[in-house]
Amino acid sequence: MEKLILFVAEQWLLVAALLSCLMLLSFHESRRAGRALTPHELVNLVNQQKALMIDLRDKAEYSKGHILDSQSVPYTKLDKEIERLAADKDQPLVLICKLGQHSSAAGKKLAAMGYGNVHRLKGGIGEWQSLQMPLVKG
Numbered sequence: 809m810e811k812l813i814l815f816v817a818e819q820w821l822l823v824a825a826l827l828s829c830l831m832l833l834s835f836h837e838s839r840r841a842g843r844a845l846t847p848h849e850l851v852n853l854v855n856q857q858k859a860l861m862i863d864l865r866d867k868a869e870y871s872k873g874h875i876l877d878s879q880s881v882p883y884t885k886l887d888k889e890i891e892r893l894a895a896d897k898d899q900p901l902v903l904i905c906k907l908g909q910h911s912s913a914a915g916k917k918l919a920a921m922g923y924g925n926v927h928r929l930k931g932g933i934g935e936w937q938s939l940q941m942p943l944v945k946g
Contacts, residue, residue: 842903842911842912842915842918842919842926842927842928843927843928844908844927844928844929844930845902845927845928845929845930846930846935847929847935847936847939847941850875850902850927850929853900853902853927854877854902857900858899858900859899859900859901859902859927860879860893860894860899860900860901860902861875861877861878861879861902861904862878862879862881862886862890862893862894862901862902862903862904862914863875863878863879863880863881863904863905863933864881864882864883864886864903864904864905864910864911864914865880865882865883865904865905865906865933866882867880867882869906871945871946872945873933873937873943873944873945874904874933874943874944874945875904875933875936875941875943875944876942876944878904879893881893883905883910883913883914886914886917886918887917890918890921890923894923897921897922897923897924898924898925899925900925900927901918901923901925901926901927902927902928902929903915903918903926903927903928903929904928904929904932904933904936905929905932905933906932906933906934907931907932907933907934908928908929908930908931908932908934908935909932911928911929911932912928914928915927915928
């Protein structure tokens with residue numbers, strides 16, 4: 809313990825930089841709309857709270873393979889289609905895209921529209937496939 813205190817005292821600049829980096833990372837993550845869910849957390853949320861899964865990929869990618877019961881709403885049509893699919897703004901929503909990038913931007917849009925229970929699949933459908941989770945084709 810004495811060595812740790814001595815190290816911190818001698819390397820205070822390094823410790824301050826490390827803490828700053830952690831705060832910036834935390835700030836960056838908080839600006840992304842929606843909590844990132846692992847595939848297993850997604851399954852639990854759907855089973856326990858009847859979350860609505862929205863697949864943001866285009867129709868061609870969706871038909872090649874998608875998560876069972878997910879709704880296809882391409883990212884470019886999200887603004888027009890969301891109120892038809894999710895009239896209840898408190899219903900849990902899970903946004904799914906190819907790699908997890910579009911879901912963050914879509915989550916920000918939905919938060920601005922008043923949706924308060926938005927989540928996103930961490931790593932997108934790519935992460936889902938890497939864990940050998942099932943996909944439905946067609």
